[in-house]
Amino acid sequence: MKILAEFFSIIPPIFFPLSVSVSSVLFILLIISPLLKFKEFLNFSKKYRFFYIFLFLFFISYIFSSIFSYNPLYSLKKIREFLFYLAIPSTIFIFQGYKKRKRILKIFILFSLLSAFYSFFQILKGKGDEIRAHGFFLHPLTYSGFLIIPLTFSVGFALTSKKKEKFFYLFAFFVLITALLLTDSRGALFSLFISTIILIFKLKKKIIFPIFLIFTLFLILFLIKNPLNIRKIDLRKESIEKRTLLIKAFPEFFFKKPIFGYGRVYTEEWIKTLDKNKYKEESIKILKEMNHFHNSFLQVIFYFGIIGFLILYSIYFYLLKTLYSKKTLLSFLTFTNLLAFLIHGFFEINIFAEEIFLPLFYFIGISLSEDENNSLFRV
DSSP: OHHHHHHHHHHHHHHTTTOHHHHHHHHHHHHHGGGGGHHHHHHHHGGGHHHHHHHHHHHHHHHHHHHTSSOHHHHHHTTHHHHGGGHHHHHHHHTTTOOOHHHHHHHHHHHHHHHHHHHHHHHHTTOSBTTBOOTTSSOHHHHHHHHHHHHHHHHHHHHHSOHHHHHHHHHHHHHHHHHHHHHTOHHHHHHHHHHHHHHHHHHOGGGHHHHHHHHHHHHHIIIIIOTTOOSOHHHHHHHHHHHHHHHHHHHHHHTTSTTTTTOSOOHHHHHTTSOTTTSOHHHHHHHTTGGGOOOHHHHHHHHHHHHHHHHHHHHHHHHHHHHHHHOBHHHHHHHHHHHHHHHHTTTSOGGGOHHHHHHHHHHHHHHHTSOTTOTTTBO
16 A cells, blocks of 8 residues: 555646546546455445445435436436545545655645646636636636635645745745636635634634734625726626525425435426426526536535435535544644535535545545644644
């Protein structure tokens, strides 16, 4: 496993900011690699039996949701998104006893900086999406969710590192926060604000009040005034209005199939099969935007019903609890990342965005593999 740990400590952190396709392949390798030591992995997995129980129950509920959907085969194919969750225990197993975790984070931050500079270049050339930063990804909203992860690490290490390293992490923070602002994602910025305040409160209580005040004023300025003028005010307003209309239309569809939902459907095709007498015409028209429904919580309930929703978020809260109980710096940084991810889910469909959850799951696994007596990372 030492050779595997060396390989996976260098390659994934490079490709997370650069290529979703390569990262997905690497995650498949992460999942199957522990099978080389199957008996040892089987015994190890018992420590995380609750994770496997929750995931197994979710897969069962997912199958029920798919069976009762208008296109069961399409829905079942989409289950692959949740197979990536299996990489968490595999990563924990592979990185047991590994001592170079800080190197992994430095590589990840360096290549995240590369993606930020690429965004700046694209914007200067006028090739951005609405002149919004999107790194090497297809959309600025998924890129903004991804940026929360290296930003959180940069803040954490800037607060705890020695002077020489501190300058590097501060530099990384200012470059990455610039890239985040250029995505014009208000939800990601708000999520980062919450996670950063929690980090500072935990690590540097003495500076919490001035930082909180500065960040609050900055957040209000960005959310209301749009100082960078990346998008027109009308487009920002339209974005909020669409989300509001979708949320208002949601209950009508939810109460028709509240238990297992509608399955993982492609909304535009599914709408054509609806009985127009059962739904309001206005609601059907609004629901055509479901593929851009900027709320993971409601979209999970829509797809998988209340059963799937409760099971899936039980996994996330189990991971939050486990990360917090580790009481090391790395686990706490990843705890705040996961918390920011869940807060961000109120504003985006990040649970279905591989650009975000692949690096997040990877660092959850690495954090949980860490020895609590490791003084380098201890809070």
